[in-house]
Amino acid sequence: MQEERRRQHRSRTLKGGRIVTNDGHSTFDCTVRNLSDEGAKLVVTSVFGLPNRFRLAMADGRNFDCETIWHTEAELGVRFL
Template identity: 60%
Template sequence: MNEQRDVPRRRVLKGGKIVINDGFSAFDCIVRNVSDSGARVKVPSIVGIPDQFRLSMNDGREFACTVVWKTENELGVTFS
């Protein structure tokens, strides 16, 4: 498989939350890899997760995200 990203991602295993509705709703997630421009996020299900949201990682970092690809339980996002 060829790498199509401009910036390589680092493997991580960090907890976090996908935050929507101005902070009134959140989904638990696990960040599996990350770079300066995006991440791969694992979730129990993508049902109810919009194409734009805020990713709040347990280490205190937060990112505005746009979904680039998705499977049944993973999302590829870019940081905006």
């Protein structure tokens, strides 16, 4: 079992969002699977081509500047900046 290193508990969620890059000219759909005040876990079709830093625009209108902390082929953990 993997050791929990987060300082804050993340609540499970299932919300739509978009990863926004290139000054808003490029967007990628994502699903927010868990969320805290400090970060989130995102599910995407592929992490290929995603920059390390980007803006997360959630369907509920909230926006976060993010930095990728870890990723697999279709998931990424981000820290809010």
